Amino acid sequence: MEKIALVVGASGITGSNLAEKLISEGWTTYGLARGPKTDIQGLRPVAADLLDTQSLKVALAHIAPTHVFITSWMRNDTEAENIRVNGMMVRNLLDTLSPKSSVQHVALVTGLKHYLGPFDAYAKSGTLPETPVREEHPRLPIENFYYAQEDEVYAASERDEFTWSIHRPHTVIGKAVGNAMNMGTTLAVYASICKETGRPFQFPGSEAQWNGLSDVTDARILAEHLIWASTTEAAKNQAFNITNGEVFRWKWLWSQLADRFGIEAKGFDGTIHPLEAELAGDEQLWRDIASRYQLKEPELNRLASAWHTDLDLGRPIEVMTDMSKSRKLGFTLYQDTRDSFFDLFEQLKAEKLIP
Known part of the structure; x- marks a missing residue:
């Protein structure tokens, strides 16, 4: 069966590296962004605003992805606004794709603020984890837009019966302007x-x-991890840390x-x-x-x-971070x-x- 990827945030560090890797492995790859990249050979650019449902409907009208990779977010002045805006972006996207019934898997990229708290609340929650951080650590009792994004994926997954994966990189190292x-x-x-x-x-x-x-997390190893989790049965419906492995x-x-x-x-x-x-x-x-x-x-x-x-x-x-969970399930790549x-x-x- 043909694998059709929709990379959301294809102009960023994570999205552009992922798009290049998918294309190199033979995936039909669409790159969605407000200003999509046109310099990646083989990428099919899709211009759309995730906060505009009509824009999404028009842009995605003739696209039926099997795999959706969400690597995009928008910075706002407060965490409450981060939650509202970034949750809406994920919800609008998955609601727009829902009637197509083509989506088999959704991968969401968040990060270590899942464990540490949002930008304006590092070390303020009183419940910072011991390191290395592990995926089973409970959510912090404070506002965090990553949690809102995850919850939108979980709700859409239950409604539309696709599988999901959550990817939590530490500082991503790669090229982006x-x-x-x-x-x-x-x-x-x-x-x-x-x-x-x-x-x-x-x-x-x-x-x-x-x-x-x-x-840290090399953007290239993050791309490999996203593809691995979305195509490996044992990795589906799981949250993972992802770093270079050292x-x-x-x-x-x-x-x-x-x-x-x-x-x-x-x-x-x-x-x-x-x-x-x-x-x-x-x-x-x-x-x-x-x-x-x-x-x-x-x-x-x-x-x-x-x-x-x-x-x-x-x-x-x-x-x-601790990488044991990915290792046990077969992801063994390493990056210096x-x-x-x-x-x-x-x-x-x-x-x-x-x-």
């Missing part, structure tokens, strides 16, 4: 600015993050990232140095760098998401974290996004 959560590219831009200006490459985060164990300490990795750019690394010095403050006012500097090296993206805020990197690296606890960053840096250089 205009993405709101983009640590790898953000650090590459910061390092490039440090090289141009002679500034030290200062670790922006907390002592707990500097000295503690951590992990742990590291930032105090070990930071100097290696700096060495890659030929710049001076400075570690944690007793004070958090938010990257958002470090890059504030550098918009014109980046335009000048982009002009000097003929880079494709002159707007700093289209490449760097310092606020999100600050949230990740400023956490007051070490954070890493240094290669995740180094491969990304080379890709950004090759595509003229950094010098």
